[in-house]
Amino acid sequence: xxxxxxxxxxxxxxxxxxxxxxxxxxxxxxxxxxxxxxxxxxxxxxxxxxxxxxxxxxxxxxxxxxxxxxxxxxxxxxxxxxxxxxxxxxxxxxxxxxxxxxxxxxxxxxxxxxxxxxxxxxxxxxxxxxxxxxxxxxxxxxxxxxxxxxxxxxxxxxxxxxxxxxxxxxxxxxxxxxxxxxxxxxxxxxxxxxxxxxxxxxxxxxxxxxxxxxxxxxxxxxxxxxxxxxxxxxxxxxxxxxxxxxxxxxxxxxxxxxxxxxxxxxxxxxxxxxxxxxxxxxxxxxxxxxxxxxxxxxxxxxxxxxxxxxxxxxxxxxxxxxxxxxxxxxxxxxxxxxxxxxxxxxxxxxxxxxxxxxxxxxxxxxxxxxxxxxxxxxxxxxxxxxxxxxxxxxxxxxxxx
Amino acid sequence: xxxxxxxxxxxxxxxxxxxxxxxxxxxxxxxxxxxxxxxxxxxxxxxxxxxxxxxxxxxxxxxxxxxxxxxxxxxxxxxxxxxxxxxxxxxxxxxxxxxxxxxxxxxxxxxxxxxxxxxxxxxxxxxxxxxxxxxxxxxxxxxxxxxxxxxxxxxxxxxxxxxxxxxxxxxxxxxxxxxxxxxxxxxxxxxxxxxxxxxxxxxxxxxxxxxxxxxxxxxxxxxxxxxxxxxxxxxxxxxxxxxxxxxxxxxxxxxxxxxxxxxxxxxxxxxxxxxxxxxxxxxxxxxxxxxxxxxxxxxxxxxxxxxxxxxxxxxxxxxxxxxxxxxxxxxxxxxxxxxxxxxxxxxxxxxxxxxxxxxxxxxxxxxxxxxxxxxxxxxxxxxxxxxxxxxxxxxxxxxxx
Numbered sequence: 116x117x118x119x120x121x122x123x124x125x126x127x128x129x130x131x132x133x134x135x136x137x138x139x140x141x142x143x144x145x146x147x148x149x150x151x152x153x154x155x156x157x158x159x160x161x162x163x164x165x166x167x168x169x170x171x172x173x174x175x176x177x178x179x180x181x182x183x184x185x186x187x188x189x190x191x192x193x194x195x196x197x198x199x200x201x202x203x204x205x206x207x208x209x210x211x212x213x214x215x216x217x218x219x220x221x222x223x224x225x226x227x228x229x230x231x232x233x234x235x236x237x238x239x240x241x242x243x244x245x246x247x248x249x250x251x252x253x254x255x256x257x258x259x260x261x262x263x264x265x266x267x268x269x270x271x272x273x274x275x276x277x278x279x280x281x282x283x284x285x286x287x288x289x290x291x292x293x294x295x296x297x298x299x300x301x302x303x304x305x306x307x308x309x310x311x312x313x314x315x316x317x318x319x320x321x322x323x324x325x326x327x328x329x330x331x332x333x334x335x336x337x338x339x340x341x342x343x344x345x346x347x348x349x350x351x352x353x354x355x356x357x358x359x360x361x362x363x364x365x366x367x368x369x370x371x372x373x374x375x376x377x378x379x380x381x382x383x384x385x386x387x388x389x390x391x392x393x394x395x396x397x398x399x400x401x402x403x404x405x406x407x408x409x410x411x412x413x414x415x416x417x418x419x420x421x422x423x424x425x426x427x428x429x430x431x432x433x434x435x436x437x438x439x440x441x442x443x444x445x446x447x448x449x450x451x452x453x454x455x456x457x458x459x460x461x462x463x464x465x466x467x468x469x470x471x472x473x474x475x476x477x478x479x480x481x482x483x484x485x486x487x488x489x490x491x492x493x494x495x496x497x498x499x500x501x502x503x504x505x506x507x508x509x510x511x512x513x514x515x516x
Numbered sequence: 517x518x519x520x521x522x523x524x525x526x527x528x529x530x531x532x533x534x535x536x537x538x539x540x541x542x543x544x545x546x547x548x549x550x551x552x553x554x555x556x557x558x559x560x561x562x563x564x565x566x567x568x569x570x571x572x573x574x575x576x577x578x579x580x581x582x583x584x585x586x587x588x589x590x591x592x593x594x595x596x597x598x599x600x601x602x603x604x605x606x607x608x609x610x611x612x613x614x615x616x617x618x619x620x621x622x623x624x625x626x627x628x629x630x631x632x633x634x635x636x637x638x639x640x641x642x643x644x645x646x647x648x649x650x651x652x653x654x655x656x657x658x659x660x661x662x663x664x665x666x667x668x669x670x671x672x673x674x675x676x677x678x679x680x681x682x683x684x685x686x687x688x689x690x691x692x693x694x695x696x697x698x699x700x701x702x703x704x705x706x707x708x709x710x711x712x713x714x715x716x717x718x719x720x721x722x723x724x725x726x727x728x729x730x731x732x733x734x735x736x737x738x739x740x741x742x743x744x745x746x747x748x749x750x751x752x753x754x755x756x757x758x759x760x761x762x763x764x765x766x767x768x769x770x771x772x773x774x775x776x777x778x779x780x781x782x783x784x785x786x787x788x789x790x791x792x793x794x795x796x797x798x799x800x801x802x803x804x805x806x807x808x809x810x811x812x813x814x815x816x817x818x819x820x821x822x823x824x825x826x827x828x829x830x831x832x833x834x835x836x837x838x839x840x841x842x843x844x845x846x847x848x849x850x851x852x853x854x855x856x857x858x859x860x861x862x863x864x865x866x867x868x869x870x871x872x873x874x875x876x877x878x879x880x881x882x883x884x885x886x887x888x889x890x891x892x893x894x895x896x897x898x899x900x901x902x903x904x905x906x907x908x909x910x911x912x913x914x915x916x917x
Contacts, residue, residue: 116611117750119776122689122723124655127630130783157579165582166574173567178558181566181763210517217618217767217789224788229528249787254525288523322523349518362582364794366618375520382531386650387625388618392793393765 130253133245135475138464142473148506151473153298153447154497156422159414160362164407165398172397180397186385187377188215188369189393192400196369199403203331205353205371206344212377214384217391219328219356219368221384223247226289226324226352226370227254229383235288236280240268242450242480242487244298244326247291259287260482265441267304268292270311277319289322294342296329299480299492300450301443306339313345322376327355332412333445334420349373357399359447360412365395419447419496422503426495429507437514447496450477453489453514460491467513472506531654534646536876539865543874549907551894552874554699554848557823560815561763565808566799573798581798587786588778589616589770590794593801597770600804604732606754606772607745613778615785618792620729620757620769622785624648627690627725627753627771628655630784636689637681641669643851643881643888645699645727648692660688661883666842668695668705671712678720690723695743697730700881700893701851702844707740714746723777728756733813734846735821750774758800760848761813766796820848820897823904827896830908838915848897851878854890854915861892868914873907 139151172180179189187193193213201207216222223246231237233255239248241260251258259280261273277287292312294304304312316323325342343353352372357365370380384390402408426449427442438451453460461476477490495503540552573581580590588594594614602608617623624647632638634656640649642661652659660681662674678688693713695705705713717724726743744754753773758766771781785791803809827850828843839852854861862877878891896904 117723117774119750119774119780122631122777123780124629124631124633124636126633127780127784130780130787132783154584157583160578160582162574162578162582165578166571169570169574170567173563173570177561177563177566179765181561181563181765182558183555183759183764217793220790221788228525230523230525232525232527235525246787246790253787322518349520358584362795363584364580364582366789366791366793373518373520376523379520379524379528379531382533383528386531386647386654387622387788388767389621389647390767392618392767392796394763394796395793 126253133479135479139473141465142468146471147468148472148498148502148509150493150498150503150506151475152494152497155359155363155415156418156496159411159418161407161411164405165362165402168398168401168405168407172394172401176397180394182393184390184393184396186381186390188213188391189396189400192396195400195403199408200353200355200371204344205341207371208349210349210373211371212374213369213371214377214380215391215396216368216370216384217388218358218363218366219326219354220246221387222354222368222370223250223326225380225383225387227251229379230289230322231256236285238273238287238290239482240292240297241482242299242477242490243291244293245480247326248480248482251291258482263297263300263302265302267294267297267302267308268312270308270315273312274315277315281319287319287321289324290316291324291326292342293326293328295327295339296333296443296445298328298446299448299475299477300441301446301448302441303337303339303444309340309342309345313342316346316350317348321350323351325351325353327353328359329446331360332416332419334416334423335444337444343371352376357408360415361399361402361408365399367391367395367399422495422500423449425500425503426493426507429504433508433511437511447494449493449495451491451493456489458514459488461488463513466516467510470509470513472509474510527654534880536880540874542866543869547872548869549873549899549903549910551899551904551907552876553895553898555898556760556764556816557819557897560812560819562808562812565806566763566803569799569802569806569808573795573802577798581795583794585791585794585797587782587791589614589792590797590801593797596801596804600809601754601756601772605745606742608772609750611750611774612772613775614770614772615778615781616792616797617769617771617785618789619759619764619767620727620755621647622788623755623769623771624651624727626781626784626788628652630780631690631723632657637686639674639688639691640883641693641698642883643700643878643891644692645694646881648727649881649883652692659883664698664701664703666703668698668703668709669693669713671709671716674713675716678716682720688720688722690725691717692725692727693743694727694729696728696740697734697844697846699729699847700849700876700878701842702847702849703842704738704740704845710741710743710746714743714751717747717751718749722751724752726752726754728754729760730847732761733817733820735817735824736845738845744772753777758809761816762800762803762809766800768792768796768800823896823901824850826901826904827894827908830905834909834912838912848895850894850896852892852894857890859915860889862889864914867917868911871910871914873910875911
């Protein structure tokens with residue numbers, strides 16, 4: 116018999132199954148309240164109208180919708196997407212172009228592959244989105260974490276670090292941020308800091324990846340400018356997804372960026388999957404045009420706002436004396452930090468699962484070795500409201516033991 | 517303004533837009549007979565039944581079909597796929613597993629990424645499938661081309677080369693082959709050579725990638741064993757696709773291989789696109805179970821057999837004195853070799869397009885610098901029958917000038 120391990124590439128030897136994922140497998144199939152996931156509540160899906168759109172697309176446009184299509188994406192769909200982002204206040208420059216990706220995961224992957232050399236400095240928020248972190252690690256970036264507070268990334272600390280690095284002759288290649296309703300922290304960057312960040316990008320000459328899965332269904336009427344909108348120089352790569360405002364199972368994401376960058380992303384994507392499913396692109400095009408996306412986003416907004424309120428209420432009731440958190444204005448997560456920074460949430464996970472609740476220990480969202488062990492990410496989009504309450508109550512017991 | 521080229525990674529600097537693709541853009545939008553493409557004829561798509569399946573999947577299974585799903589693929593769909601390949605005589609070992617990919621392009625990409633180190637020796641047929649060649653080049657394989665004749669890869673020459681390389685202490689990592697109705701040559705490997713190939717894989721200890729997009733709609737009743745079936749040691753990674761027997765726009769491919777290899781492919785895919793669209797997987801599951809795949813394959817068989825006969829007929833009528841070819845028993849292509857080996861088909865492409873017909877010059881399917889310049893790939897699956905005839909007639913004029 117073949118010993119597969121002999122044939123595996125050096126790079127793939129470093130790909131690790133997530134330890135957390137393995138721990139969470141313990142919870143599968145059991146009657147566990149999972150606050151660990153990141154799934155939309157299927158009640159937001161508009162099954163009636165999507166079924167009708169899918170049927171119509173195959174019958175009326177099947178010759179094209181079932182066929183191969185360009186790597187950049189279906190031309191008419193790319194136009195619809197441009198209209199969609201413009202409608203939401205995201206600036207599309209004359210020099211911009213858009214590429215459709217197989218979920219925003221692929222957007223992050225092709226950005227990493229197309230731009231990051233081993234040793235390149237990539238700045239991220241601390242904590243930050245795990246899947247982005249993993250891509251940058253696979254492409255051997257040198258990661259620099261910048262702490263966040265209730266107003267998002269501490270751009271004052273960023274500026275200090277940039278000065279310091281410049282003093283050593285080091286240059287940042289790109290900065291990755293989820294400025295709005297961040298995963299995992301739930302924090303939204305203030306407008307002042309957004310402007311500061313764009314100034315710094317210009318001054319220190321780096322690119323910015325604005326990852327924006329949540330802006331289209333915020334719970335409060337907050338005003339802010341997209342980084343893409345604040346940028347005049349083509350430094351911002353804006354990426355988003357239909358996963359939360361239509362359906363993740365279609366795997367439709369996109370990157371809006373300077374044409375010359377999109378051109379490299381296109382060549383990168385071509386060797387990976389040739390193109391994103393044509394059928395998904397046609398469905399989403401109609402879903403945008405016929406208001407299904409807007410309605411789904413609006414249902415997500417109402418449902419997740421209610422669920423957030425339940426979670427925040429339960430946290431206030433059961434854990435206000437042992438933990439702190441930022442009340443998110445959007446997204447699907449709350450990150451709780453235990454006051455006792457001797458606690459390592461990873462060590463409590465098995466016990467929590469035994470008592471019937473799962474969460475994601477926060478450590479893996481951090482770059483620095485010594486940060487985040489007393490944090491955990493709690494999802495409110497998927498579990499039913501009574502389970503959210505019950506889950507927090509149990510957690511409070513676990514961490515008081 | 518940002519100068520994007522400054523930020524591009526070293527690896528991406530090497531990704532080139534295909535020269536041929538650029539030449540063929542000349543033909544776009546014009547009234548040109550294209551024998552250059554590789555598209556299925558949309559008349560094989562079963563729009564009626566796919567529309568109904570798509571509608572039903574969303575209405576009845578939408579909570580799951582529109583949701584995130586595992587990186588390996590939807591469990592029930594993977595079972596359906598296993599049943600499908602077994603039904604067609606492909607052996608599934610106890611130690612095998614299956615991973616669903618976003619088209620077979622992604623299958624090739626993750627194989628390259630997971631297995632190939634820079635400098636690793638990868639053996640290919642000469643000519644071979646261009647997109648596979650590109651993946652192996654991106655991962656900096658050392659490519660070794662083995663010539664083919666009417667019975668496929670010359671395994672006697674392969675054996676010589678293996679001996680030679682072994683003598684120099686060099687070891688082959690993997691061999692890539694399209695054994696049945698090969699793209700671009702149309703050739704099918706004889707069973708004797710298949711057995712020889714598997715013996716050599718075992719003796720010289722390398723993996724074999726059996727890329728098999730065409731077996732499910734062969735034009736003649738030929739008997740052969742799949743390499744996967746001949747292999748007892750878990751050396752063969754079998755990959756195929758629904759693109760030609762259902763619809764390419766769904767982007768469903770898969771790899772069937774030893775579990776330990778599939779495990780590495782899974783970790784590799786996870787960072788790339790998290791998973792293949794759930795919706796596409798549900799649709800294909802039903803299309804298999806309800807016979808839509810079998811019927812589509814059967815329509816493809818009939819239609820493409822007729823079109824192949826038209827193309828071979830036209831070649832015999834117009835070009836038998838200036839070119840040779842192998843009559844394919846399947847697939848979508850004929851490769852013609854001009855008798856005059858001073859002719860470079862690439863140089864004639866612009867002239868051919870002026871006269872109203874496009875083809876793919878064969879050079880880029882070859883590894884060796886000095887081979888294939890007098891060959892061209894001709895597609896018969898997409899163009900209408902009268903256009904195929906007319907296209908070959910024009911080509912005959914072009915190459916007689």
